[in-house]
Amino acid sequence: DxxxxxxxxxxxxxxxxxxxxxxxxxxxxDTMYWYKQDSKKFxxxxxxxxxxxxxxxxxxxxxxxxxSPDKAHLNLHINSLELGDSAVYFCAxxxxxxxxxxxxxxxxxxxxx
Amino acid sequence: xxxxxQHPSTLSVQEGDSAVIKCTYSDSASNYFPWYKQELGxxxxxxxxxxxxxxxxxxxxxxxxxxxxxKHFSLHITETQPEDSAVYFCAxxxxxxFYFGSGTKLNxxx
Numbered sequence: 128d129x130x131x132x133x134x135x136x137x138x139x140x141x142x143x144x145x146x147x148x149x150x151x152x153x154x155x156x157d158t159m160y161w162y163k164q165d166s167k168k169f170x171x172x173x174x175x176x177x178x179x180x181x182x183x184x185x186x187x188x189x190x191x192x193x194x195s196p197d198k199a200h201l202n203l204h205i206n207s208l209e210l211g212d213s214a215v216y217f218c219a220x221x222x223x224x225x226x227x228x229x230x231x232x233x234x235x236x237x238x239x240x
Numbered sequence: 241x242x243x244x245x246q247h248p249s250t251l252s253v254q255e256g257d258s259a260v261i262k263c264t265y266s267d268s269a270s271n272y273f274p275w276y277k278q279e280l281g282x283x284x285x286x287x288x289x290x291x292x293x294x295x296x297x298x299x300x301x302x303x304x305x306x307x308x309x310x311k312h313f314s315l316h317i318t319e320t321q322p323e324d325s326a327v328y329f330c331a332x333x334x335x336x337x338f339y340f341g342s343g344t345k346l347n348x349x350x
Contacts (some may be wrong), residue, residue, distance in 0.1 A: 160338075168327055170284065170340040182336045217283065224336045226272040226291065231283040 130154050131232040133218050139238045140208055148203045148235045150218030158182075159201040160219040160229065161193060170217070176201055177224050208239045242267040244332050246341025254349050259320050261344045263330035264312040272333040273306060273313050278343075279326045287328075288315070320348045 131152045140146050152159065160183075161173040174193045175183040181193070190206040205212060218232040243266040253259050265273075274289035290297045290304045290313065297304050301320075306313040317324055325348045330341040 168278075168343045168345075170329055170343070172338055172340075175336060175338070177336070183338075225333060228274065228286045228289065229338075231285070233283050 131218060131220055131230050133216075133232040133235050135235060136233065137236050137238075139240065141240055142208055142210060144208050145204070145206045146208060146237070147205070148216055148218075148237075150201045150203070150232055152199055152218075152220040152230070152232075154220060154222075154230060156220040156222050156230070157198060158221045158224050159195065159198075160221075161201065161203050162217040162219060162231075164215045164217060164234070166214070174201075174203075175224070182224065205237075208237075210239050213237055213239045242270060242332055242334065242337055242339040244330060244339045244341045246330050246344060248344060249342065250345045250347070252347045252349065253320055255320060255322060257320055259315075259317045259324070259346055259348075261315045261328055261330070261346070262312060263314070263332075263341050264310075265332040265339075266311065267332065267334050267337070268308075268311065270332040270334040270337075273304070274331050274333070275304060275315050276329045276331065276340075277326045278329065284329060317346075320346075322348050322350050324348050 158177045160175045176195045179195045192204045194202045215234045219229040221229045246263045271292040276284035277287045278284040303316040327343045
């Protein structure tokens with residue numbers, strides 16, 4: 128069984144569109160994250176949620192809005208997509224905020240044309 | 241905020257040789273330091289981690305050392321194999337702050 132899953136795996140869309148990426152974890156973890164990995168493979172945290180509460184909101188354009196309907200889900204909605212948003216987006220989860228392994232999802236490759 | 245620097249960005253070794261990847265961090269409050277391996281097209285996966293109350297940890301061919309005073313930690317892979325080829329990321333964690341290094345692409349030549 129997949130511990131952390133994301134949909135879709137690939138997403139190709141045009142500039143200006145709005146899109147969502149969904150993430151689900153079946154590990155019973157309290158904390159979930161979104162990361163952006165750019166073409167140079169740099170992995171940068173965007174958001175983290177603990178028990179559905181936003182904990183970290185890094186310097187990310189407000190076109191990006193996370194939504195956590197429950198502890199097992201953390202979705203990412205992106206408005207007015209730009210070329211620079213093209214990247215692989217990883218969802219991750221961990222049992223708690225600090226000092227433990229993060230389990231990553233398979234990633235969503237977003238291409239904005 | 242935390243700043244994690246990782247070197248080298250690429251590393252090429254012959255099969256059987258050792259590989260060392262180094263990271264430095266800036267926030268002295270960071271207390272958990274994991275290392276992740278990311279194979280091409282795959283997700284990052286934890287390979288080893290170390291906490292600030294420990295100076296060294298080993299797991300078979302992989303070891304991590306931590307120097308809290310100097311704020312640096314290193315990943316050591318011995319007897320490298322072609323399947324070790326991947327991108328390796330270090331990270332530093334302080335409570336809710338979690339920052340990754342820029343990655344090291346390791347190529348193990350058979």
